Structures are given as structure tokens and as C-alpha cells.
Amino acid sequence: MAVVTSARAVPRRRRFDRSRAAGVLLVLPSLVYLTLFVFIPVIKAFATSFTVRDRDDAGNYTYRVGLDNYAQLATSDTLRANVIFTVFIAVTSVAIVFVIAYVIALALRFGKGPTAKLLGRIYIVPLFIPSVIASYAMITFLANHGFVDGILQAFGLPDGAFPKIVFDWKGIVITQVWLSLPFMTVLLSSVLLEISDSLIESARDVGASSWQIFRHIVLPLSAPGALIGVTFMFLGVIGGFTVPYLLGPNAPQMLGVSMVYYMTNYFEPYIASTQAVAIFMLSLVAAVYYVRQQFKREIR
Amino acid sequence: MAAQAPAMPAIRLSWWIDDPRMRRMLLRLFGGALAVFIGIPLLTLVLWSFAGEWFWPNLIPTQWSLRWWQEVLENPRVIDAMVLSFTIAPVVTFLTAVVAIPAGYAFARLDVPYRRTLLLLFLIPNAFPRIGLYVSLAVLYYQIGLIDTYWGVVFLHMIGTLVYMTWITTATFRSIDPHLEEAARDAGASPLRAFFSVVLPLALPGIIVASLFSFLASVDEAQGTLIVGTPHYITMPVLLYTLISSFQRPVAAVFSVLLALPSLLLLVVAQRYLHSEYVAAGLGRV
Amino acid sequence: MAEVELRHVTKGYKDTTAVDDVSLAIKDREFVALLGPSGCGKTTTLRMLAGFIRPDAGQILIDGRGVTDLPPEHRPTAMVFQSYALWPHMTVADNIAFGLRLRRLPQAEVADRTARMLDVVGLPGVTKRYPSQLSGGQQQRVALARALVLGPKILLLDEPLSNLDAKLRVRMRDEIRRIQQELQITTVYVTHDQEEALTMADRIAVMNRGVLQQVGDALDIYDRPATAFVADFIGSSNLLTGTLRLAGARPVAQVGDARIPVEADGLADGAAVTVSARPEDMEVLREAAPDAFRLDDTRLVNFGAYKRLLGRHPAFGQLEARVPKAFRLGDEPVYLRFTRARAFAGDERPRG
Amino acid sequence: MAEVELRHVTKGYKDTTAVDDVSLAIKDREFVALLGPSGCGKTTTLRMLAGFIRPDAGQILIDGRGVTDLPPEHRPTAMVFQSYALWPHMTVADNIAFGLRLRRLPQAEVADRTARMLDVVGLPGVTKRYPSQLSGGQQQRVALARALVLGPKILLLDEPLSNLDAKLRVRMRDEIRRIQQELQITTVYVTHDQEEALTMADRIAVMNRGVLQQVGDALDIYDRPATAFVADFIGSSNLLTGTLRLAGARPVAQVGDARIPVEADGLADGAAVTVSARPEDMEVLREAAPDAFRLDDTRLVNFGAYKRLLGRHPAFGQLEARVPKAFRLGDEPVYLRFTRARAFAGDERPRG
Amino acid sequence: GGSAPNAGVSDRPSAAAEDKELVFYSGGDTNVQDLHVKQIIPAFEKATGIKVTFTFLEHGTGAQGIYDRIKAQSDAGKTQWDIDLWESDTGYYTRPDNLFLQVAEKDIPNLAKVPKPTLDFVQNKAVPYRGSSVVLAYNSEKVPSPPQTYDDLLAWIKANPGKFAYNEPSTGGSGDAFVISMIYKYSDYQKYVTQPFSAANEKDWDAAFAALKALAPSLYSKGVYPKGNAGTLDLLNRGEIWMGSVWSDQSTQALAAGQLPKTVKITQINPAFNGGAAYIGITKNATHKQAAMKYLNFLLDPAQQSFIVTGAMSGYPGIDWQYMPSDARSRFSGADKEYRLWPGGTYGQDMQRLWHEKVAQ
Ligand SMILES: Nc1ncnc2c1ncn2[C@@H]1O[C@H](COP(=O)(O)OP(=O)(O)OP(=O)(O)O)[C@@H](O)[C@H]1O
Ligand SMILES: Nc1ncnc2c1ncn2[C@@H]1O[C@H](COP(=O)(O)OP(=O)(O)OP(=O)(O)O)[C@@H](O)[C@H]1O
Ligand SMILES: [Mg+2]
């Protein structure tokens, strides 16, 4: 109503808001924790990345502030290869997990038989296996002259014909897939559960085949939720250490491994921090995307 | 209707998806492959743990033996590590819950200022590479005397669990009809009483799942523990790292089985809570 | 454009028979409402027509051709869902055009038919919007357009208006009926709202507990209910249980001490009956009369355009009569006369 | 048992004023319905009474005592929610006993009062079940029992029946009214269903867009609506826009060429007005007469107990009249006369 | 806990009173732990009455952490540090931070028995107490006559492509050794053992790395370098390779435990791969300096040294072989007792980084 009565003419005073105060109070402990154990170390890492250490001929060090670490990151072929390799591994494993998890999630959402039930029981298992064990199991399983190789050779595969999986990008990808499968499946299942039957039935009603329903209805509808899972897993893979360390090739290295080498083997904490910041920046692209998706959902 | 009814859709390339028998068969194949992919690597570990002698190219161990089991179980370091792992994990989970549940509740129900910014900040632990964070944190730990302490390890583990727990509980609280809580207030319950009598019991499944995740994450954490926990706080996965790098494959295998067993037990216990609605809720619906 | 027939169709679930031996023939261009209380099997019936559910027994025929085994994508039916089921990731235009595109129609024709359909449902100019940007009524129109654009022979609607508010619901009723008339499309309309069924449908099929109770036009159903259930479910009724007496000139129902003249086709003397009389078939008298029953504890309930008089009678329990708006209760007693009552076999009160 | 007063209560959200300077006094033992279309601020008003929302401005008084700053647990109010809001993890008995236990009453008294309350709402014998094992109507009764068991001074209900089906809704109406009368409890009942408000309430407060439009009993509201909005929202109305002419003996509204005699209190000559006439205030004539307007495109819609005649008039557009069930349309033209029409200031059609 | 730098302890000089305890941090494989915990410490405690608090760091884990911890105490100006003895990677002792005490014969008499070069090597900032060298392990079924020299070895690798592996240098010393041998092939050995660090020496390395890079196609899987010392053994075990560079002690143990097939044999080339002594350093401001010196002296006693050689450790003694009992001396054949040295430290860091940049693929 456009009428402004005299009572309304008094400017509305916002009374003290208890809900706001309580909200701040309840969030505070976690904020304090995060500040101490995450934000401060992160800021420190940023600071370290701007510390440059020079060494003279006799091996004595001098320190200054500068951008040299970043320059080195940008110009070093090895480091650049590492960045590319890291992104490659992350993208590949996420893509593969996505496909497999999607199939499982579809089976869980639309399947009824015993197979669907079985899938529902087994996909979750890797969630309960520490990544060190998983990596180790994969080594014994997939190595040349390992378990799979042995079985295949028993069936007539010539010695040496088994592809190099361990100490190769394939090893990292397979193990990442193994480890991330539960997470992605769980996420996709819940996303698919949110798609109501009537949306699918109405598509059938206008004549869409199963594939067309998947392609035009299920996939696009699950995309926002699925992309959140993808982003999340991408972040996890990009910063990971255990799997690429135990199963990866000598070079190029994933950034997580490279960082540890710089830190502990080459005694170059400054470069290591710079790498950490670089990964962070890389992740930030994904993170910002994630957050934007979240807010879009919230608005809806 | 003025227009002629259009023809039925054209013949499709993907006929096999529409054929239920074919679809069922493909699904079975897929299920079998998945079972092999997930199960067999773990099974080889079990084989290794009982291998007295197993050299290439034998498909199974040529000698079976329990001596690795004996060796591992007699090793006090293993027992210590095991005890440590399974005492730290509940502590981490509990502390995480204590910090994360209020925050989750606030994000779900209350008018938290700068909510978006805060949620963005809550992402940083996941976006900043863990190793970098741990190393940076270690330096801080030296300064505040948390290095190589029990609480140092606990707080480090919480980095991974806190965010997760906050998200899942936020989503769980969101899914509870706020009227239920209001009805309790209306019946005379204080805000706290309403929370404990009504909201918390209803949120329990979600909280259990979040706790399970925290527990597993804590048991899984090796890299950070290695940096801030040595030498006194060696957890199971840290010890496993060591064993893998000192060429004791059967020992490592025994150890893996030992470490995986409690988790798998947990899996059985937790099965009924592992509805994907709860599990993924945290990520999908914050 | 098509005739539909259900022949002895039955569908059971684990512990219920959702649809129990239903036979129903729907004529070309007819608008039939499936009416019944919640859980009576309306949706199940409609979904069997659409092909989403296969009957356990019986046949479904469209234009005389058996379609019982045809999946929904191959039936000439189009369904409008209670929740609209618009695809939230597609614009209004895309929602409507989806089925056309599946059929690989030329771009221009798709656009043309989409636009024409939006005109028909009275919604031009929203093509680029997403469903979430539309009001409930607009969404319902889009759902209708989407169902109609493929030129189905049969339109199926499952409580399409139940998510709308009262005013809009009334407006959309007219709208749907208008479109149905314009396109001359055979229509099956599921509802639990009797007013919707009465005002919209050519014929109404009343169901209860999976069983078809009566099929007929609004007058039939309202004035000549076939069962006590129908009498009670459609409009309101005073329901009494008693025994039929055919001894006198007119059949009467003996209820306690009282005798009520009733219409009772084909019932035997002495049968246990349920007597149903509508509030508007109760005459209110200010003084005692033969056949009139005195009411106690009377009170008036205002319905705006009219009032309802409620009171108790020792033999009958609570009775209701419809009275004009101006009616007032004074101190004098009030008497009711049954001007028209019907008797049905069975003396159990019907349950929804 | 208590009086309630709202004084200039206002509550705004980011982009709307949900409740706009509402003042309303509710008498002891009175049953007041808050009626209005969706989004008009009914729930917000009720929740301010309950203490879940704090008004931005204004006061709330219970028995003359300011309670504006009191949290819900300290107010003598009890609320029944639209979704029932029964605690799913507690049995029926525990749901009802929760508030009693909070007050540390002895075990025996808790059990006793719980059982008594279940009797009052007509639901004995379900104490051990969980809410999910009850039907909608049963759940609603439990919600009512839970609210009433603490002996609140004021009962607040937010569309308590909207999730029930039509028949049950009517039955529960009587039930709630009966309980309210029995316990003599001051009651505020939120609904968007005018029939509910008309049949249940002592007084009705009609709201639109946060503003209180009119407060009065059913007759007031129906027969003497204060605004065009009320006239349109309660029952149905033929609404026309025109200009008021006070020159003649009786005020008339000039609508196009036609002149309609109207009631127009306090409006000036030449004012733009909205004319409202109810369908039952339209007389149907079979032949032309002064003041009667000829209808074209006539059709009848069956409402069971009566029919409605619809037709078009060149100046007025669509018109509706209520006609008896027996009414039939022949070939002769039909004419309508306005027997009673009211004029309201403003010529914009009211919007919900 | 026991971690907080002991801020509360008074500042009394450590030499003033008899030490009753000793804080010893050690790291390495489990056999190192066993040596100290099961053999030396009980004997030492019995002999001296000093209580040893022994803390073991699993293989390579957290060494940097301990170093940082010591450094933090130094930076904070503490005068009594909470770690007395530290056994770790050689490079830490000679870092410019100068955190370790220079030992002398007057404090530790048994130092006289230690070969001079190994002490010079760490500027006397730590005491070598055991050694091991990198050796060649080979499958005797496939390789009847193993190579005798590094050049022989290179020729063998080229002749048997895919059958040799050395592990990634950053992950274990046995891989380092193969790389270092190549460096010594192109750069003068003496520069590394007698002179302080000079960045100029690294100029010689380009040729060595080029040679290593050229060798890659003939290595296992055309240039796959397993992770860690154990990685090479694992490949040998699985029959993937026929020969690899491994630690003498580790491979000897694995053979004894049946974790390597009996067909695997061990040999040393001439000149030998580098090996290394394991050192224990006394921190500069150790709280229990006297006890620490006593422990090191005790450890260098030939009686204790015998355990290292004959026990499960399978190591070389820290003192010269001539002081060792005869049964210990006969444990290894003449050839594989020898090793060359490698200064590690900055050289080591650079070598590992450069190897990654120039050789790894
Ligand atoms: N998938 C199912 N599994 C088991 N029972 C079902 C299923 N679908 C429906 N039913 C049962 O069949 C009966 C008829 O259901 P149906 O949905 O057809 O009723 P309806 O008349 O559409 O009711 P409503 O008005 O509530 O939509 C009900 O008792 C219902 O519980
Ligand atoms: N928490 C809120 N935040 C923002 N706007 C709100 C909030 N709650 C209510 N509103 C707005 O205030 C107005 C009144 O809402 P309210 O819920 O009181 O309406 P109502 O009359 O109860 O409607 P309904 O019949 O749909 O329940 C609406 O425009 C609504 O969108
Ligand atoms: Mg239905």
C-alpha cells in the first residue's frame, strides 16, 4: 500500500538483533580456530614466497624481499612442466571418476535389481581405506610383474607387454579414481535424488528416449551439483601428496610432491612456499566457481 | 489441433539403453568390473600379509606364514601407533563436532553477518595445498610450542575435518523444519533446551555421518602428522609410510590390513547412516 | 480426436488394490473428470492411461487399438502434472519446444508452433523466461502448452490446479475448459475437488477405494447419486441409517421411531438402508407438522451467500439444512421436513 | 481467558513490508480469523503474536501487559502450525507431554493431562504411535492437543487445515470450533480460505499486502465490505469500474453508457469508483426491462446445489448471476438486473 | 609431550655436575633403533648409570622438524637445549647455522680409532659410528659375472637395456651413489672430500648429468627410477631388473629375512660406490654434554662396534677395521668393505635438484 500513515512516518528503528549476535557467537570458535591454524599459516606462506635467498660461491646465504621465486616458477621448464602435469592429472582423474560415479549414481537412482544394491554396497568401500594403504595396494596390484601382470601372463600375455602403470601418470590417475569414487558417487547420488520423477516422466511423455532424457534432462539438471563435486575433487587432487609420491613418475612431478622435495631435499622452503601459493591461486579459480554455484543455488 | 500430429521420434543410436535386458546386462558387467577394481587390490594386500615367500612369477605366495603378523603384533611401536591413531581420531571428531555444530547451526538458522564471506573463508583450508599449509603451520607450532605434542596433532587433524563437519551439519540443520524448533519454544523450552531436545536428535544422522568422515579423515592423515607429530606422535599411517619405504612389504601389508580393519568395521556399523542424502548434503546444499 | 476405453483394469500394490476392475469408456472430445478422495486410485488410473504404469489385468484401448503394452513415449497422450514438472533448466520456449525438437522438426516450424501454443494458453511474451521466473498460474499454462504442442489425441491432467490459490484456481478452471473446447481434445481430468469436477467436466467418474462408483454428468451425480458414498462425497448430505419399509403408498425408511419418505429404486422391503438428504432438500418450519422433526441445540453457520442451520434430533443425531442469508433463529423451536431423500442399500456409513 | 492487542505493529523484510501498521484488539474468548491472500502478512502477524518475530515498530499486549520483548517460551500463547510440526522422534504421548515435562510436573499428572487432552481432541489410544504412523487429520489433532495441554491463554493457528482433504477439512473445522468453545480460549486463526473464516470465526480480520482492510463478523464482511478488495476476495463479485453520479435521487455509477444504482457512502460526485455486485444480487429476467442488461454468449455452470449463469455484456464484460438448480437456458435472450451494488473509491481492480 | 624447549630449567653450566641423564634423538630404519634400544643403551646405562631418553624418528621422517626445533632454541638464545644427541642425515651437521659441537679426542678418546677423513668430512661436528656402502645387487642366474668397475657397469647397462635401475636420488642414498659415481667420473673426487663447499665445482656436473640422461633409454622401463632404496630391491624381487645399486646393509638383511630370492648376490665395484658413515652429533648447547660424550665414546668401543657388524645391522664399523675383532673383520669380503665419501649438504641438495631438472623424465 502506498499510503504512508503517521505511525509509519517515524523511521523504523531496528531493534537489537539477538539472532545476529547469537550467530556471531556460535561461528566465533570455528573462526578463531581457522584463523590460528589456517589463515595465519597461509599468510606466512605468502610472506615466505616473497623472501628470496641468494647463495654465494662458498655456500653462504643472504636474504631479501623480491619476486624472484615467482620468476623462477614461471621460467623454470621443470616447474612449468610440473604445473601442466598437475592440471592434467587432476582433470583426467576427475573426468574418469565423474563418468564412473555417474553410472553408479544412475544405477542407484533408477535401478532396482540386485546389481544396483551391490553397487550401493561396494562403491563406498574406498572411503574407509586410508590413502596410504590404497596407494600401496595399487602398487602391489598394478606394478609390472605385479598381481594383474601375473594374471595376464598366466593367460598368455608376453612378459613386458604389460603397460607401465605404476611410476606413471596412469598409476596416479587410477589410484585417485579408486580413492575419490565414493565421494563423487555419494555427491552425484544426492544430486540425482533431487531430480523428481515427474520431470523425467514428463520427458518420456513427450517422446524422449532414455538417452535423450539423460542428455537433455538428467545431465543438465545435475550439472550444478555435479560441478560442485568436480571442483571439490579437483582441489583435492591438485594439492595431494601421498598418491603421486608413491605412484607417480620421477618427472614431471605433481606440485604436491615437488613442493615436498623443494622443502626437504633441496632445502628451498622459499620456492616450496611459492609453489604452494601458486597451487592456491590455481585452486582459487575452482574455489571461486564453487562458491558462485553455491550462491546461485541459495538464491533459487 | 490445427497441425498434424508429428511423427514419432526418429530411430535412435542408443537403442541399447532403452532395451531393459541389454541395460541390465551392461549394468551387471559394470558392477562386476567395479567389484574387481575395488576389491582385488585390497585382497592382494591380504595375500601379502600371509606370504612367507612370494617371488615373481608366482600368482600366489609359495609359502604361507603368520610370522609377519607375529612380528607386527609383537612390535610395541605398532601397538603404540594403533592406540594413538584410534585415540586421536575420536578426540579430533569430538572437538570438531563441538566447534562445527554451533557454526553449522548458525549458518543454517541464524542471521550471521557476512555469511558469504565467511563461507568463502571456510573454503581456504581446502583450496590451499595441504602440504604447504602443514609446513607453514609447523613453523608456527615451533613458536607456540605445539610441535610434537598431542594437541598439536589433534589441531592439525581438525583442519581437514572442521570444514567438512561444518558443511554437513549446516545442510542437516537446514533440512529440519524450523517449525519443529519453534514448537518446542512455544511449549516453553529455552533456545538451548529446544536445540537439545528437538533439533539435535533430528540432526543426529547427519552428525553421525559427519563424525564418521572426521574419524576417517583423522585416521587417514599422514603427511601433516609426520611433520608436526614426530618423533613422539607416530600414527598408523605415518608408520605405514615408514614401512613402505624400508622394504618390508609383508610387514606393510599386515599393517595395512590392521589399519583397514577397524575402518571397515566402522563401515559395517555405519551402513545404515550412509544415505547419500546425508553424506553429500554438506556439499550440495550449503 | 480419440476415444479411450478402460476394460476391467486392475492394479494392485503390495498391500492395496489401487485400482479395482475399472471399466470406463470415454467418448471423442469428451471432458471426463476422475473424482474421488485421496488415495482412491485416481492417479494410478491416469498413469495407466499415460503408460507410466502397466495394469496387472485388463486392457486400455485408444481409438479401439490396444495400447496396454505401449510405453508412454509411444502413446498419443500428453500429461500435465500436479507439480507442473517444468524443466527448470530450460526456458519456457525450450520447455514447449523440447518434444518438437526430439522429432527433428525444422527450426522455423518449432518456433512457430511454440509461439502459437503460447497464444492458445494466453501467455505470449514469456518465451525467454525460466519457469522459476513465472507465477504458479503461468507455470500451469506453460505445462499445458507443453502437453498440447505435440497435438496429442488425449490430454491427461492430474490435479493440475491444486497448487494454486483459490482465486487463481477458479480462473484457471475456465481457462482449461476453454482450451479444451477450442482444441476439441479428449480430456481426462483428475481431481479431488468436487466443485472442479462439477463445473468443468462433461461427465464425472467418481471413485472410491479403487472402485468406480458412478459415471455421469454433474446433474446425475448430484441429484441421482448411485451410492451412499457418492451422495456423501458430492456436496453435503444428511446421512441416516435405518430399515426400508415398502408397505405404504410411498416407500419410507424407518429410522428409530421416525419414518422418512424416500426414493428407493430396486430395494427390497426390510432392507438395511442408508438415507441421504441434502441440506437444500430440508424444509425449515417454524411450527410442528406431520413429517417434520423438531431440532434441538440449533445454531447457524454463515457461508456468506447463504447460511446453514445445524441442530440435533434425538433419532437422527446432527442434521443440517440450507437456509437463506436472512434467516434468523428466534426463541421458537425449529422443525425440519425431508422434502427429498434417497435410500441406498447397506447401513454402514460410507467412508472416504 | 485473555485479551490480545496489536498496536501499530509493523514488520518489514528487505524488500517488502510484510505487516504494515496493524492495530487489532481481540476480546477475551473471542475467535478471530485472519483472512487474506497468500503473502498478505497473516503468518507474520501470527508469529509476532507468538513471539517468533519481533516487530520493527509497535506493541503487542496480552491482558494489557506489553509482551513485545518476551520470547515465545515466556508467552501464554500456544501455536498450531500448518505442517503440524510434530516432533517425529517422539511418540504422540511424548509430543504432548513435552511441555509438561519441561515444567517438571509429577509423572502421574503428566500422564493424566496427556490422556485427558487426547480425549478432548477425540484421539484416545494412539499414545504410543509416532507421528508418521498417523493420518493427516490425526496429526492435526495431536498438534492441537500439544498446543492446548499447557493451558495457554491464547491459541494461535496458522492454516491448520490446509494440508487436509476437503471432507476432513470440514469435519475438523467443527472440531476446532467445538474445542475452542469448550475450553473458552481466545483464538487467532490464520487462513486464506474464506469459507473457513466465515464459518468458524466470531470476527474476521481481512488483510491485504500487510494492511488490515476490515475487521468484522461474517455478515459485516460479506454484506458490507469496506473496500473493493474485501468485496472481491470474500465470495465472488461482479466488478465494474466507472464514475459516481450523485445527481439523481439515488446514487448511480456510470459504467460506459449504462447506469447502475449503487450504495456509495461518503463518496463525492464524479469520483472514480469500482462497483461490486454479488452474483446472488443479480436478478435474472427473461424479458427486457428498465435497469436490466441483456447478456450474450450465455452459459450455465453447475455447482451442484445451484448454478451460475455467465454471459457477456458489451459495457461490463463478463457477468455472473446465481440461479437455482432448475434454471435452464432457452433460445430467448436473458437479462440481468443489479438488485444491490456497492461503489468503492478508486477504479483500479483490486489485486490479491 | 616432552617437546617444549625446557624454558623452566635453570641456567647452570652443564659441565659443573655429573650428568645423570641423556636425551638422544635418532632416525633411520628400524635396525638402527634396534641397535640402540636393544644393544648399546642397556649396556651403556649399566656401565655408567646414566639414564638415556631415546627417541626414534622413523626413516627420514621429520628430520627437518628436529633440525628446526634445535634451531628454534638457538634463535631464541636458549643456553640449555633439550636434545643432546642427534643422529640424522650427514648434511645437517655442517649447515651454516652452526648448531653442533666440534668434538675432539680429548673429550672422546675413542675418536683416535676413527678414520680421519670421515671426521674431517663433517668438520668434527659429528661422530661417525657405523657405516655402510652402496653396492651392486644382481640376479646371479641372469648375470654370471657382474661388472668390476663403473665403466664396466655402464657398458653392461647398455648391453642389457631395461635390466638396471637406480632409485630417484632424492628418495634414497643408493640412487645417489650411482649418480655420484658419475659425478666423480667427470669431476675430481679430492675436491669434494678435502675442500669446503664451492659452487664452482658444480660446473663439472653438466657432463655427468648429460651422461646420465643419455643412459636413461637403457635403464629400467626406459628411464623409470624407483622411489626409495626399497624401490630398487622391490624391482629385483619381482624380477623386473637384474641389477641395481643398493645399500649393503639393507640388502644383506633382506636376503637374510627371505625377502629377496637367494639368487640375488652382492658385489662392489672398483673404485667403490660412495658409502657413508652414520653420524651422531652433539648439539652445541646440549644440556648433558658430558653424558653425550661418554655415550659416543662408549659407542666407538670395539666391543660395541662388533654388534654393528655381526648383528642384524650388517653395517660397517665406525672405527677403522684394524681395531675390530677378527670375526667381525671376516663378515664382508675384502672388496665390499670399501667406499668413497660424498659431502652431501649443499652439494647434495643441488645434486638432487639438478638431477630432477636435467635427468628425470
Ligand atoms: N508406488 C506405489 N507403491 C505402493 N502403493 C502405492 C503406490 N502408488 C500408489 N499406491 C497406493 O495406491 C492407492 C491409490 O493411489 P493413487 O496415487 O492412485 O491415489 P489418488 O487417488 O491419486 O490419491 P491422491 O488424491 O492422494 O493423489 C493408495 O492407497 C496408495 O497408497
Ligand atoms: N523471512 C522472510 N524474509 C523475507 N521476506 C519474508 C520473510 N517472511 C515473509 N516474508 C514476506 O513477507 C510477506 C508476508 O509473508 P507471510 O508469510 O506473513 O504471508 P502469509 O499471509 O502468511 O502468506 P501465505 O498464505 O502464503 O502463508 C510476503 O511478501 C513474504 O514474501
Ligand atoms: Mg493422485
Ligand SMILES: [Mg+2]
Ligand atoms: Mg502463511
